[in-house]
Amino acid sequence: xxxxxxxxxxxxxxxxxxxxxxxxxxxxxxxxxxxKGCDNSSCGVCTVLFDGKPIKACSLLTAKTEGHxxxxxxxxxxEADKLSDYFGQEGADQCGFCTPGMALAVHAxxxxxxxxxxxxxxxxxxxxxxxxxxxxxxxxxxxxxLEDK
Amino acid sequence: MKVVKQVLPSVDGxxxxxxxxxxxxxxxxxxxxxxxxxxxxHPHAKIVTIxxxxxxxxxxxxxxxxxxxxxxxxxxxxxxxxxEPSPYDKFVLDQWVRYVGDEAACVAAVDDATADAALKxxxxxxxxxxxxxxxxxxxDNPVLIHPEPxxxxxxxIGFDPKRNLAAxxxxxxxxxxxxxxxxxxxxxxxxxxxxxxxxxxxxxTVNAKFDYQNRLMIYTSTQTPFHVRRIISQALNFxxxxxxxxxxxxxxxxxxxxxxxxxxxxxTVTIKTGKPAKMVYTRKxxxxxxxxxxxxxxxxxxxxxxxxxxxxxxxxxxSDTGAYGEHALTVFMVAGAKVLPLYNKVDSVRFYGDVVYTxxxxxxxxxxYGAIQGNFAVESSIDMLCEKLGMDPIEFRQKNMIxxxxxxxxxxxxxxxxxxxxxxxxxxxxxxCVTRGKELINWDKxxxxxxxxxxxxxxxxxxxxxxxSGIPYIDMGAATIKLNDDGFYNLLIGATDIGQGSDTILxxxxxxxxxxxxxxxxxxxxxxxxxxxxxxxYASSTTYVSGNAVYKAAMKMRGEILVEAALALGVNxxxxxxxxxxxxxxxxxxxxxxxxxxxxxxxxxxxxxxTSSYFGTKSPPPFMAGFVEVDVxxxxxxxxxxDYVSVVDCGTPINLALAKGxxxxxxxxxxxxxxxEEVIYTKKGKKVNNDFLNYHIPTRREIxxxxxxxxxxxxxxxxxGAKSVGEIGIDTPxxxxxxxxxxxxxxxxxxLPITPEKILAGILANKAKK
Numbered sequence: 001x002x003x004x005x006x007x008x009x010x011x012x013x014x015x016x017x018x019x020x021x022x023x024x025x026x027x028x029x030x031x032x033x034x035x036k037g038c039d040n041s042s043c044g045v046c047t048v049l050f051d052g053k054p055i056k057a058c059s060l061l062t063a064k065t066e067g068h069x070x071x072x073x074x075x076x077x078x079e080a081d082k083l084s085d086y087f088g089q090e091g092a093d094q095c096g097f098c099t100p101g102m103a104l105a106v107h108a109x110x111x112x113x114x115x116x117x118x119x120x121x122x123x124x125x126x127x128x129x130x131x132x133x134x135x136x137x138x139x140x141x142x143x144x145x146l147e148d149k
Numbered sequence: 150m151k152v153v154k155q156v157l158p159s160v161d162g163x164x165x166x167x168x169x170x171x172x173x174x175x176x177x178x179x180x181x182x183x184x185x186x187x188x189x190x191h192p193h194a195k196i197v198t199i200x201x202x203x204x205x206x207x208x209x210x211x212x213x214x215x216x217x218x219x220x221x222x223x224x225x226x227x228x229x230x231x232x233e234p235s236p237y238d239k240f241v242l243d244q245w246v247r248y249v250g251d252e253a254a255c256v257a258a259v260d261d262a263t264a265d266a267a268l269k270x271x272x273x274x275x276x277x278x279x280x281x282x283x284x285x286x287x288x289d290n291p292v293l294i295h296p297e298p299x300x301x302x303x304x305x306i307g308f309d310p311k312r313n314l315a316a317x318x319x320x321x322x323x324x325x326x327x328x329x330x331x332x333x334x335x336x337x338x339x340x341x342x343x344x345x346x347x348x349x350x351x352x353x354t355v356n357a358k359f360d361y362q363n364r365l366m367i368y369t370s371t372q373t374p375f376h377v378r379r380i381i382s383q384a385l386n387f388x389x390x391x392x393x394x395x396x397x398x399x400x401x402x403x404x405x406x407x408x409x410x411x412x413x414x415x416x417t418v419t420i421k422t423g424k425p426a427k428m429v430y431t432r433k434x435x436x437x438x439x440x441x442x443x444x445x446x447x448x449x450x451x452x453x454x455x456x457x458x459x460x461x462x463x464x465x466x467x468s469d470t471g472a473y474g475e476h477a478l479t480v481f482m483v484a485g486a487k488v489l490p491l492y493n494k495v496d497s498v499r500f501y502g503d504v505v506y507t508x509x510x511x512x513x514x515x516x517x518y519g520a521i522q523g524n525f526a527v528e529s530s531i532d533m534l535c536e537k538l539g540m541d542p543i544e545f546r547q548k549n550m551i552x553x554x555x556x557x558x559x560x561x562x563x564x565x566x567x568x569x570x571x572x573x574x575x576x577x578x579x580x581x582c583v584t585r586g587k588e589l590i591n592w593d594k595x596x597x598x599x600x601x602x603x604x605x606x607x608x609x610x611x612x613x614x615x616x617x618s619g620i621p622y623i624d625m626g627a628a629t630i631k632l633n634d635d636g637f638y639n640l641l642i643g644a645t646d647i648g649q650g651s652d653t654i655l656x657x658x659x660x661x662x663x664x665x666x667x668x669x670x671x672x673x674x675x676x677x678x679x680x681x682x683x684x685x686x687y688a689s690s691t692t693y694v695s696g697n698a699v700y701k702a703a704m705k706m707r708g709e710i711l712v713e714a715a716l717a718l719g720v721n722x723x724x725x726x727x728x729x730x731x732x733x734x735x736x737x738x739x740x741x742x743x744x745x746x747x748x749x750x751x752x753x754x755x756x757x758x759x760t761s762s763y764f765g766t767k768s769p770p771p772f773m774a775g776f777v778e779v780d781v782x783x784x785x786x787x788x789x790x791x792d793y794v795s796v797v798d799c800g801t802p803i804n805l806a807l808a809k810g811x812x813x814x815x816x817x818x819x820x821x822x823x824x825x826e827e828v829i830y831t832k833k834g835k836k837v838n839n840d841f842l843n844y845h846i847p848t849r850r851e852i853x854x855x856x857x858x859x860x861x862x863x864x865x866x867x868x869x870g871a872k873s874v875g876e877i878g879i880d881t882p883x884x885x886x887x888x889x890x891x892x893x894x895x896x897x898x899x900x901l902p903i904t905p906e907k908i909l910a911g912i913l914a915n916k917a918k919k
Contacts, residue, residue, distance in 0.1 A: 089158065
């Protein structure tokens with residue numbers, strides 16, 4: 001089947017199987033920033049924005065994106081560039097496997113709530129797991145980014 | 150220092166966050182075959198017949214592999230230096246399977262769906278064998294997990310498969326039984342530690358292809374590219390010279406990727422078909438079919454005088470290596486070697502035990518291996534001893550723990566799989582770590598407990614820990630530095646960045662020694678064709694061993710630059726002043742940029758390129774004191790970790806931000822082991838929690854506050870004074886949290902993890918006693 005969607009502002013048509021998940025479609029189409037860490041929405045490394053909201057691409061059927069907009073980190077390069085400077089200052093980017101998804105989630109949070117509390121940041125990003133950093137350095141980096149320090 | 154001991158962003162973090170393709174799966178050939186494994190549903194079984202004809206007939210299936218396709222060449226997947234101190238007890242595919250998830254057969258097909266369909270078409274008639282699922286019943290059990298005759302040990306490690314014994318060990322200093330008899334206060338307690346999953350975000354992934362010279366090129370998510378190359382050659386009888394292993398970016402390792410995973414099957418597919426192939430573990434496979442931390446039963450006896458002088462430590466450990474013996478002996482030995490020297494003033498110490506086979510997922514290397522288990526038992530029992538003595542646990546430790554310029558006989562006796570090396574603690578700021586940590590947690594105000602409203606109690610607890618810095622007389626790392634025109638350098642290293650930031654800190658060491666800036670040192674690492682050898686990322690070796698190699702290479706390069714500068718300026722080397730940028734001799738001067746351009750294009754043309762190796766002759770331990778503040782709900786047993794204070798002596802932290810990241814990442818994995826994580830099996834040996842919904846690694850909501858500081862410390866034998874920092878962070882949380890819970894509510898947890906159920910059961914039992 002064919003699916004028509006907007007990826008990072010560009011109109012795309014993909015030929016897919018009905019049961020394909022968005023994560024696999026995106027990787028096949030060379031959007032390699034979207035990582036596969038699990039297959040049941042539990043790790044967050046495949047986070048993309050679906051009409052601006054963070055979702056787990058491993059658990060959304062590609063067919064459901066018909067007529068919708070999907071954003072990967074390739075579509076928010078300036079924001080990711082800036083956020084990575086804050087991560088670098090805190091040593092908050094170790095293996096980097098979770099960071100593209102994290103950048104998208106942080107970007108969505110900033111759009112939704114430009115002045116979140118610490119608890120709101122944690123709540124919003126809970127589904128984006130990280131096994132390397134222990135989270136605190138990421139939290140400080142994200143807060144500084146949001147406060148534009 | 151301008152580059153070292155600074156906060157500098159990692160060299161790779163920005164590109165990775167911006168989503169540049171960099172990991173093994175990102176680099177796979179788009180048309181590669183998909184390799185999948187049919188995994189055993191039984192914990193212990195023999196394949197009577199296996200029929201692959203239907204799978205082979207399916208359109209799109211390229212190849213089906215069974216044990217019949219492999220020569221029986223025993224090997225170990227441990228990923229250690231050669232000869233390994235792990236038994237050669239594994240075959241690529243075998244007629245026997247030994248745990249739920251073990252490899253029974255393998256398919257290669259054009260896509261995922263075809264590979265999955267083919268797996269379902271393989272028909273196996275099983276002879277289901279009695280499994281051993283309780284490691285306390287494994288030794289001398291009539292059921293033998295490894296009856297096969299071909300397996301062997303490379304050198305004596307206590308391997309005795311007829312007893313289900315993968316390894317065994319015994320050592321004693323003094324006479325423990327006599328010392329204990331003389332002690333006025335004795336503690337005798339048994340502790341259990343659980344299996345823990347590494348849970349790196351990137352699943353195990355490998356891809357292979359033949360290059361244009363018909364050499365086997367393997368990209369793999371590994372911590373040990375050179376060992377992988379060697380083991381592929383050994384296990385598949387394929388010429389070493391025709392194998393190139395490249396480690397791209399790795400999405401976390403923590404020891405899990407020290408081992409061989411899919412490399413042998415994927416290589417076989419490519420060798421047999423000539424086509425590119427890849428395997429990406431599912432998350433379920435990562436949980437069930439990779440490796441995990443060795444569960445242990447640890448019996449500790451401590452004896453002291455009534456004045457609080459520790460006299461004797463007796464430690465017996467039974468360790469569960471699971472189906473195969475990767476790291477069986479070494480993890481076991483580290484439980485003693487990296488814990489017992491903390492209390493170096495004892496008269497006698499004994500450490501002994503058995504590492505047994507069971508029909509569980511194989512245990513292997515996991516950050517802090519052995520040390521975290523041993524630390525939980527020893528540091529919990531020290532607090533128990535202090536209670537019997539009526540002595541403050543910090544005062545007791547200050548009196549009995551190892552200090553600067555001291556040693557322990559254990560250093561010489563126990564290494565990792567071999568004898569150890571005598572060492573004096575030329576850098577050891579443990580005393581400062583304890584004093585400073587005590588201040589930071591505000592111990593005097595909070596110890597042992599503070600009653601809070603709403604049935605809650607606050608408690609504090611602490612533990613001390615040590616690690617090593619590489620494996621002396623075994624680990625070697627090498628570095629090559631090349632000077633380019635325009636005065637920048639390539640740093641080529643075998644060392645393996647798995648996300649911990651080794652590319653960055655090794656480039657910092659090079660830049661500092663060369664007198665240049667980080668952007669002028671271009672790092673390329675872990676390619677067996679292009680970079681020099683390094684054992685890889687394990688045993689807390691990279692900063693110290695590889696770092697020393699980089700330092701030596703950089704100093705050698707400086708020397709060569711001076712020789713060329715002297716020639717160019719027509720002066721003697723001794724007359725030159727050089728700061729890494731400007732070369733001056735009296736009134737003559739030139740820049741490094743000028744010199745490097747001259748060497749490439751105008752006069753005395755040559756390539757400056759140097760290689761240095763470092764072979765450790767000691768393993769200076771980093772030390773730390775961990776302090777934790779917990780709130781316990783006495784009605785529910787719920788535990789909240791309020792603050793975790795770490796004061797660490799890792800010598801010079803090469804990168805302040807990344808070193809802190811190593812400590813905090815370790816602390817949170819240690820908190821996971823202490824409180825949240827446990828691999829659970831059904832009674833039939835199948836894993837219950839094989840995904841992130843059921844296996845609970847800490848999320849950001851559980852982490853309230855981490856307070857991390859470094860002691861001022863300088864290890865003379867390390868690069869710019871550095872020791873290791875990769876593992877030390879993980880060691881203290883189990884004991885510190887157990888001690889804090891005891892201080893809060895009087896419940897001593899001896900079996901990890903420390904769950905609300907266990908705490909509440911203890912509270913209720915204490916109430917019943919009253």
